[in-house]
Amino acid sequence: MNRVEYILDKLNGKALDVGYYACSLHEAILKKHGRKNVFGIDTETKKNTIYYKKATAEKIPFKASEFDTLIAGELVEHLKKPELFVKETNRVLKKGGVMVITTPNRGSLINRIFHNNETPIHFSLFTWSELKVLLEKNGFEIVDYSAMAYNVESSEGSANPWSFKLRGLSDFILPKSLREELVVTVKKK
Secondary structure (H helix, E strand, O other): OOOHHHHHOOOOOOEEEEEHHHHOHHHHHHHHHOOHEEEEEEEEOOOOOOOOOOOOOOOOOOOOOEEEEEEEEOOOHHHOOHHHHHHHHHHHEEEEEEEEEEEEEOOOOOOOOHHHOOOOOOOOEOOHHHHHHHHOOEEEEEEEEEEEOOOOOOOOOOOHHHHHHHHOHHHOOOOOHOOOOOEEEEOOO
């Protein structure tokens, strides 16, 4: 299962895709879940509509307890204040609502060797244990945790696309803690 399949499998009810503008994930969400159930926020949104708002992840412009699912695909690492985002997520999710996060693993073997996740646009990199603490201290219960290798879809524009085939082998060899991408599902308590 890849990152997109994992996220699509977790979708339920009214969904908010935070940072939807930058990649192909949002189109897959719309295709599976339907226009009337999918909303998005992004700083790149051109025009505010009922479904899309120009906003930051740290200040979500929707009312409390509005969503059943929130998707944060390759987002949290770009935030200067990820704790504000997690608190906002808790606010806009219904009780028992689910958030799915995918983010680079600061502790991955490839990052430890090549420091490929340490770029000027990544402000908040996490290891699994650090992300778990952030989520649990802000009112979430871990439902599922996985880790996978990056692929072309999750790393669009990568300087090393040739390495994806080799990286995929890491899923069979490395323990979760050393794989490249953290994939987490949490539930609001």
